Amino acid sequence: MDMLYGMVANETPRYRNSYKVDVSSLSKAMSAAVDIEELKKQFLECPICNELFNDTDRHPRVLPCLHSYCYTCLKTLIEQSKYTCPLCKSDFFVQNISVDSFSKDNTRRDLLDFVRAGDNKSVIQCDECENEKAISRCKDCFRFICKSCQAAHKTMKTFSGHEVFALDGFELSMDHVSEFRHAGMCSLSNHQKNQLTLFCAGPECQKPICYSCCLTCHMPTNYKKHITRDIEEVYTEKIKSMKENKDKILKTEKELAGLSKV
Ligand SMILES: [Zn+2]
Ligand SMILES: [Zn+2]
Ligand SMILES: [Zn+2]
Ligand SMILES: [Zn+2]
Ligand SMILES: [Zn+2]
Ligand SMILES: [Zn+2]
Numbered sequence: 001m002d003m004l005y006g007m008v009a010n011e012t013p014r015y016r017n018s019y020k021v022d023v024s025s026l027s028k029a030m031s032a033a034v035d036i037e038e039l040k041k042q043f044l045e046c047p048i049c050n051e052l053f054n055d056t057d058r059h060p061r062v063l064p065c066l067h068s069y070c071y072t073c074l075k076t077l078i079e080q081s082k083y084t085c086p087l088c089k090s091d092f093f094v095q096n097i098s099v100d101s102f103s104k105d106n107t108r109r110d111l112l113d114f115v116r117a118g119d120n121k122s123v124i125q126c127d128e129c130e131n132e133k134a135i136s137r138c139k140d141c142f143r144f145i146c147k148s149c150q151a152a153h154k155t156m157k158t159f160s161g162h163e164v165f166a167l168d169g170f171e172l173s174m175d176h177v178s179e180f181r182h183a184g185m186c187s188l189s190n191h192q193k194n195q196l197t198l199f200c201a202g203p204e205c206q207k208p209i210c211y212s213c214c215l216t217c218h219m220p221t222n223y224k225k226h227i228t229r230d231i232e233e234v235y236t237e238k239i240k241s242m243k244e245n246k247d248k249i250l251k252t253e254k255e256l257a258g259l260s261k262v
Contacts, residue, residue, distance in 0.1 A: 046070035060105035118172030186210035
């Protein structure tokens with residue numbers, strides 16, 4: 001009990017402080033000391049085939065031990081009814097399980113794109129066209145794009161409002177990290193390009209939704225059933241109530257610890 005109390009009580013302020021300091025010092029450290037080739041080898045290559053992860057056949061997938069392998073290698077690995085994680089040697093028993101049921105390691109995929117954008121030594125292919133060199137990246141599509149795709153972004157209505165930045169002169173800096181992190185997208189078909197910016201607070205829903213959801217399946221015509229709210233607001237409220245609950249638990253633990261000493 002005492003130990004748990006000590007750990008939790010110390011954690012919040014330390015995290016808060018270190019977060020503030022880390023962002024600027026990390027960006028300096030990254031540009032100064034990080035060897036991009038080594039970073040790729042250590043974190044962004046599949047440990048079995050040593051190929052860089054990607055968004056298709058080498059999409060990183062997570063094993064129950066939380067180690068990631070590419071889609072292609074994992075498919076082969078789970079062909080046997082018992083397989084062993086090549087990194088930590090944990091054994092797993094499976095039967096007729098599909099590789100698609102393993103979670104995608106999207107954070108690793110986002111990190112890979114971030115590192116590739118800052119790696120001026122290697123050429124990036126356009127994510128849309130084959131064999132075209134990418135010259136920029138769209139912050140809204142999360143894709144590397146070539147000259148003609150960039151032109152399409154400027155003229156086509158579908159891409160209106162999309163922000164595109166040039167890869168030339170792009171530097172690995174923590175200021176750019178958020179441009180690579182995929183915000184939550186709606187999983188409903190025809191909504192997949194929509195970010196989850198709203199929250200349905202209906203008693204049976206209680207989940208993030210996109211603006212199309214709000215106009216269709218979560219239409220707030222029946223006020224008691226679907227209630228549309230701003231997701232940021234809900235987030236702030238939930239964090240606040242989580243903190244309050246944590247404080248209550250800590251208080252009770254402190255009281256209990258005091259009692260047991262008597
Ligand atoms: Zn692999
Ligand atoms: Zn493992
Ligand atoms: Zn775009
Ligand atoms: Zn293209
Ligand atoms: Zn939706
Ligand atoms: Zn709803």
